[in-house]
Amino acid sequence: MNQKSGRPLYEQLMYGIKEDILLGILQVGDKLPSVREMAQRQLVNPNTVAKAYKALEAQGIIETVLGRGTFVAMQLSGDVDDRQLQIFKQQLSELLTEATYMGLTEQKMQALVAEWYGGNHGIKSKQFSEND
Numbered sequence: 001m002n003q004k005s006g007r008p009l010y011e012q013l014m015y016g017i018k019e020d021i022l023l024g025i026l027q028v029g030d031k032l033p034s035v036r037e038m039a040q041r042q043l044v045n046p047n048t049v050a051k052a053y054k055a056l057e058a059q060g061i062i063e064t065v066l067g068r069g070t071f072v073a074m075q076l077s078g079d080v081d082d083r084q085l086q087i088f089k090q091q092l093s094e095l096l097t098e099a100t101y102m103g104l105t106e107q108k109m110q111a112l113v114a115e116w117y118g119g120n121h122g123i124k125s126k127q128f129s130e131n132d
Helices: 009-022 035-042 046-058 082-102 106-117
Strands: 062-065 069-072
Touching: 009 035, 009 046, 035 046, 046 062
Parallel strands: none
Antiparallel strands: 062 069
16 A cells, blocks of 8 residues: 555555455455454555445445455456446546656557566556666
8 A cells, every 4th residue: 555646545455455356366255354454454544444345345346244254256257337437448548648648659558568468367466667
């Protein structure tokens, strides 16, 4: 978690959980730490964790079973709803604008995407350095 990032902490936590699922670190049925435990691990307010868990649950990625805990509900989904697609397109547009201002060419961006997909399980966890 990067406290200085412009990205809200709950979104960073959501991203981390999604990435762990895609990398196979978390499997369907795995139990997630309680809100309080996760807040202690990540050094954030429990409300931040609760917000992330609620958003992930709304997306069908995790599910909470009263009295038992919170579990991974699904991995990759082939179904993308229109709302999720619109949000993704907006985020992608912002990233591509930033990349263009950094001086990255279309070919370099394609190479970065290919490198990212070339990792384990189709997902590469390595963060790209500014020198790549």
